[in-house]
Amino acid sequence: MKNYYQPEIETMSREDMIKLQNEKLVKQVKHVYDHVPYYRERMDAKGVKPEDIKGIDDLHKLPFLCKDDLRDAYPYGLLAVPLSDCVRIQSTSGTTGKRVVAFYTQHDIDLWEECCARAIVAAGGTKDDVCQVCYGYGLFTGGPGLNGGSHKVGCLTLPMSSGNTDRQIQFMMDLGATILCCTPSYAAYIGESLRDAGYKPEDNKLRAGIFGAEPWTEEMRKDIERLLGIKAYDIYGLTETSGPGVSFECEEQTGMHICEDHFYPEIIDPDTGEVLPDGSEGELVFTSLDKEAFPLLRYRTRDICVLSREKCSCGRTLVKMSKPRGRTDDMLIIRGVNVFPSQIETVLMERGYSSNYLIIVDRVNNTDTFDINVEMLPEQFSDTVRVITQRERELTDALRTMLGITAKVHLVAPKSIQRSEGKAVRVLDKRKLH
Amino acid sequence: MYIRQISVFVENKGGELAQITDFLYKHNVNLRALSIADTAEFGILRIIVENPEETLSLLKNEGFTCTITDMIAVQMKDEPGSMAKIIRALADNNIFVEYAYAFPTEQKGHAILIFRVDNNAAAEYVLASTSFELKGSEILNS
Incomplete structure (x- = not known):
C-alpha cells in the first residue's frame, strides 16, 4: 500500500486534474466576483468578467494580488462570506509590516487539514504514529495546521507548541514520539539538546520530521537527519493561502508536491509579471480553487522557485515546486546587492560550520556594514590565533564568491548565538531605512 | 616529552x-x-x-x-642569549614558532620556556641535539 492520504487526487491523471481545476476555477472566480467588491473593482478596471474565465488557460487575464493589497484590505476587505459563516482566523506574525488576517469556514479548515494530512502520510505517517507538534499554536498556522492533519490521519497527537525544550524532550522520550513537526531550526536545536543530554540518535523512536515555515538548505537537512536519526521532509505553505500543507515532500525529497486541486500555481517573471513555462525560475503565484472565506486569485507569494511536472517515483502526479531559494521578504539589499540568508547558510554548512549564525547589517556614514557572526563547533577552536583567523578568512572568501560582496566574518563561541523556539532570527538589520 | x-x-x-x-x-x-x-x-x-x-x-x-x-618546554639559564640559542636552532631547521612564553623555576637562575611549534617531533629532535633540557609535567611538581 502506497503512502497516500487521498490517492484519487494525489495520483490523478493530468487530464482529469486540469478538468477538475477548470471546473473549480470558474466557480471560485464567480464566488469572488460576486462577494468581494475589492476584486470586482479590480476585475472591472481590467475589463474582465467572470464569464471570461472558462478555465486555467484564462487565468492570465486576472490581475495579481500582492501582500500590500492584503494589508490594505485588513481586516475584512477580502472576506467572501458573511462573518457568521467563519469559524476561525489565523494571522501572520506581522514582523514585516501590518498583519495579514486570514478567515476560514469549516470547509476551509477541513481542506487545509487534509492538505496537512497528505503531508504526514507522505512522510510515512499512519494512525499508529505518535506525532509531536512543536510548531507554535495560536495565530501562527504551523501548530493548528499540523495538529489538524495529525488528527485526520489518526495519529496520537502531542500538541506541544513551541518552547520548553526540556519538556519537549521528556515527552518525546517518554511517549515515544515517531514524527516531529516544527521549524527546521528548532528541530536542529532539539537535536543538539538531545545530544548534549547524552542521547544518541538511535535512543529516540522518531522516524520522520515534517519541517517548514522558514527557508532551510540541503545541508541543514543532512544535519537534522543525522542528529535525530530520521528522514526530514519539507513542508510549505503561507497563512494567506491557508497555512502549511500547500505543498509537501514525498520520500524522494526532490521537491514539494503542490496540492494543486486546491491551490493552482504559476511561475512569473517578478519584474514583468509574464507567466513563465515549467522549469523556469521565477516568483510563485497561487490561485485558490475552492476556498470559501478567504479566496485568493493570483496571489504573489514573493517566493522564488521552479515548477516541475516530471514523473515522481512516489506515484504522485501533483506538480512539484523546488525549495524556495528564499522569500523576497527575507532578501536583504546590502550595498545594492541582493543577499538571501539561505545562500549564507549553504556556504556555512558546506564548510562544516553550524547553521547558527547572525547577520548584522548597519549603515555607517552612508555605507552599509555587513557582519556575520558564526558559531564555531567545539572542534573548530584552536589554541593559535593563526588558525582561527585563517578560518575566518576562508569563510569570508567563500561568501564573497557566493554573494558578490564582502562580509566581515566573526567566529564566536559555540552556543553563544541565541536559539529560537519558532522561526530562527538570522538577521539584525539596524539600518533605519523606513 | x-x-x-x-x-x-x-x-x-x-x-x-x-x-x-x-x-x-x-x-x-x-x-x-x-x-x-x-x-x-x-x-x-x-x-x-x-x-x-x-x-x-x-x-x-x-x-x-x-x-x-602538547607544548615543548625547555629549561634554560636565566641569562641573555638563552632564548636566542633555542630559537636559532629551530629556525635553522625550518621549525616555525607559533607562540611562546616563559616562567622562572624554583631552581635559582633557571627559567622554563614553553612554546608551540608547527611540528613537535621535529622540534624535539632538534633540541635533543643541543645542550638544552626538555621538560615534562614534572616541572610543575618542584
Missing part, C-alpha cells in the same frame, strides 16, 4: 575573562604559567595547570570552548 596546555576561547565582551578565572578559582585550580593572546575580535587564554585533563573536562562541562595541546 611534552607539557600539556589548556587554551580557552575568550569572546571580546566585558567580563568574559573574569568568568573563566572565577570558575578556575572556584575549583581551586592553580595557574602555574599563562599567556593571553589578543586580537581585535577575541582572545585565547592559555594556561599550564597541574591536572590538565581534569581541568579541561571541568571547563568543557561548564560550556567553555577549550582545547588541550
Whole structure:
C-alpha cells in the first residue's frame, strides 16, 4: 500500500486534474466576483468578467494580488462570506509590516487539514504514529495546521507548541514520539539538546520530521537527519493561502508536491509579471480553487522557485515546486546587492560550520556594514590565533564568491548565538531605512 | 616529552575573562604559567595547570570552548642569549614558532620556556641535539 492520504487526487491523471481545476476555477472566480467588491473593482478596471474565465488557460487575464493589497484590505476587505459563516482566523506574525488576517469556514479548515494530512502520510505517517507538534499554536498556522492533519490521519497527537525544550524532550522520550513537526531550526536545536543530554540518535523512536515555515538548505537537512536519526521532509505553505500543507515532500525529497486541486500555481517573471513555462525560475503565484472565506486569485507569494511536472517515483502526479531559494521578504539589499540568508547558510554548512549564525547589517556614514557572526563547533577552536583567523578568512572568501560582496566574518563561541523556539532570527538589520 | 596546555576561547565582551578565572578559582585550580593572546575580535587564554585533563573536562562541562595541546618546554639559564640559542636552532631547521612564553623555576637562575611549534617531533629532535633540557609535567611538581 502506497503512502497516500487521498490517492484519487494525489495520483490523478493530468487530464482529469486540469478538468477538475477548470471546473473549480470558474466557480471560485464567480464566488469572488460576486462577494468581494475589492476584486470586482479590480476585475472591472481590467475589463474582465467572470464569464471570461472558462478555465486555467484564462487565468492570465486576472490581475495579481500582492501582500500590500492584503494589508490594505485588513481586516475584512477580502472576506467572501458573511462573518457568521467563519469559524476561525489565523494571522501572520506581522514582523514585516501590518498583519495579514486570514478567515476560514469549516470547509476551509477541513481542506487545509487534509492538505496537512497528505503531508504526514507522505512522510510515512499512519494512525499508529505518535506525532509531536512543536510548531507554535495560536495565530501562527504551523501548530493548528499540523495538529489538524495529525488528527485526520489518526495519529496520537502531542500538541506541544513551541518552547520548553526540556519538556519537549521528556515527552518525546517518554511517549515515544515517531514524527516531529516544527521549524527546521528548532528541530536542529532539539537535536543538539538531545545530544548534549547524552542521547544518541538511535535512543529516540522518531522516524520522520515534517519541517517548514522558514527557508532551510540541503545541508541543514543532512544535519537534522543525522542528529535525530530520521528522514526530514519539507513542508510549505503561507497563512494567506491557508497555512502549511500547500505543498509537501514525498520520500524522494526532490521537491514539494503542490496540492494543486486546491491551490493552482504559476511561475512569473517578478519584474514583468509574464507567466513563465515549467522549469523556469521565477516568483510563485497561487490561485485558490475552492476556498470559501478567504479566496485568493493570483496571489504573489514573493517566493522564488521552479515548477516541475516530471514523473515522481512516489506515484504522485501533483506538480512539484523546488525549495524556495528564499522569500523576497527575507532578501536583504546590502550595498545594492541582493543577499538571501539561505545562500549564507549553504556556504556555512558546506564548510562544516553550524547553521547558527547572525547577520548584522548597519549603515555607517552612508555605507552599509555587513557582519556575520558564526558559531564555531567545539572542534573548530584552536589554541593559535593563526588558525582561527585563517578560518575566518576562508569563510569570508567563500561568501564573497557566493554573494558578490564582502562580509566581515566573526567566529564566536559555540552556543553563544541565541536559539529560537519558532522561526530562527538570522538577521539584525539596524539600518533605519523606513 | 611534552607539557600539556589548556587554551580557552575568550569572546571580546566585558567580563568574559573574569568568568573563566572565577570558575578556575572556584575549583581551586592553580595557574602555574599563562599567556593571553589578543586580537581585535577575541582572545585565547592559555594556561599550564597541574591536572590538565581534569581541568579541561571541568571547563568543557561548564560550556567553555577549550582545547588541550602538547607544548615543548625547555629549561634554560636565566641569562641573555638563552632564548636566542633555542630559537636559532629551530629556525635553522625550518621549525616555525607559533607562540611562546616563559616562567622562572624554583631552581635559582633557571627559567622554563614553553612554546608551540608547527611540528613537535621535529622540534624535539632538534633540541635533543643541543645542550638544552626538555621538560615534562614534572616541572610543575618542584
